[in-house]
Amino acid sequence: MSRYGELTAKVDAFFARVQARHGSDMQCGSGCSDCCHVRLSVTAVEAHAIRELVAAWPAEQRTALVERARAAAIDRCAALDDAGRCAIYTARPITCRSHGAPIRMREGALPVVRTCFRNFTQTAPDADCVLDQQTLSALVLAVNDRDDARIDLAELLSTC
Numbered sequence: 001m002s003r004y005g006e007l008t009a010k011v012d013a014f015f016a017r018v019q020a021r022h023g024s025d026m027q028c029g030s031g032c033s034d035c036c037h038v039r040l041s042v043t044a045v046e047a048h049a050i051r052e053l054v055a056a057w058p059a060e061q062r063t064a065l066v067e068r069a070r071a072a073a074i075d076r077c078a079a080l081d082d083a084g085r086c087a088i089y090t091a092r093p094i095t096c097r098s099h100g101a102p103i104r105m106r107e108g109a110l111p112v113v114r115t116c117f118r119n120f121t122q123t124a125p126d127a128d129c130v131l132d133q134q135t136l137s138a139l140v141l142a143v144n145d146r147d148d149a150r151i152d153l154a155e156l157l158s159t160c
Contacts, residue, residue, distance in 0.1 A: 003142075003143040003145075004045045004046075004049065004143045004144075006143075007094065007139055007140070007143050008049075008094065008097060011094055011097045011098055011131075011136070012097055014098075014101065014131060015097060015098065015100070015101050017129065018100075018101045018102070018125065018129040021126060021129055022119075022120065022123065022125060022126075022129060024122075025119060025120050025121065025122045025123045026100060026118075026119045026120070027116070027118040027119055028099075028100035028116070028118075028119065030085060031083060031084045031085060032084070032118070033077075033080055033084035033085075034116060034117075034118065035096075035099040035100065035116060036076065036077040036079075036080045036084070036086070036096075037075055037076055037077070038075065038076075038077060039072075039074050039075065039076075039077070039078075039152070039153075039154065040077050040078075040079075040093065040095070040096075040152075040153040041150035041151060041152050041153060042093045042150065042151050042153050042156065043093075043140060043141070043144040043148075043150060043151070044144055044145075044149070044151065045143055045144045045145065046091075046093045046094065046140075046144075047151045047156050049091045050088055050091045050093075050153075050156060050157070050160075051156075051160060052091070053088055053090060053091035054088065054091075054157070054160040055160070062160055065079075065087055065088075065157055065160060066157065066158055066159075066160055068081065068087070068157075069153075069154050069155075069156075069157030069158040069160075070154075070158045072154045072157075077153065078153050078154035078157045078158070079092070079153065079157060088157075093153075094136065094140050098131055098136060099116070100115075100116050100119055101115075101129070101130075101131050102114070102115045102119075102120060102125040102129060102130045102131065103115070103130070103131045103132075103133050103136075104130050104131065104132045104133060105133040105134075106133075106134070113125070113130055
């Protein structure tokens with residue numbers, strides 16, 4: 001688990017650097033949930049971190065999370081509460097930690113940089129503020145010491 005903690009710290013530091021440099025052109029913040037309207041899956045190491053977080057919660061809070069997860073729509077993250085905030089924010093998956101930052105990915109044979117439609121509308125991100133999706137995926141798999149199977153987040157949360 002220690003390598004996963006290192007990775008989350010690095011991704012969080014990367015995002016903080018992007019916000020420090022480009023914050024005036026980024027709209028990411030508490031309650032913004034545009035990137036949360038998807039059905040997510042997580043790796044085993046991410047699931048472990050989420051289970052540990054939720055296990056420490058009072059029973060009432062766990063019950064509310066389980067109920068929300070069981071009722072989750074296919075196009076909405078099961079951890080998203082009614083106020084548009086992440087219920088598992090401190091243990092959120094790597095993909096959630098990087099949302100909002102510019103991400104280099106491949107579309108066909110070409111590399112492209114994608115950002116949230118709300119971000120980088122006035123400026124272009126600095127080259128060192130672009131996250132490489134292939135590198136990030138490789139790092140997530142490297143710290144995932146169990147297997148490469150993904151776990152549906154709604155199913156995971158509905159059993160916490």
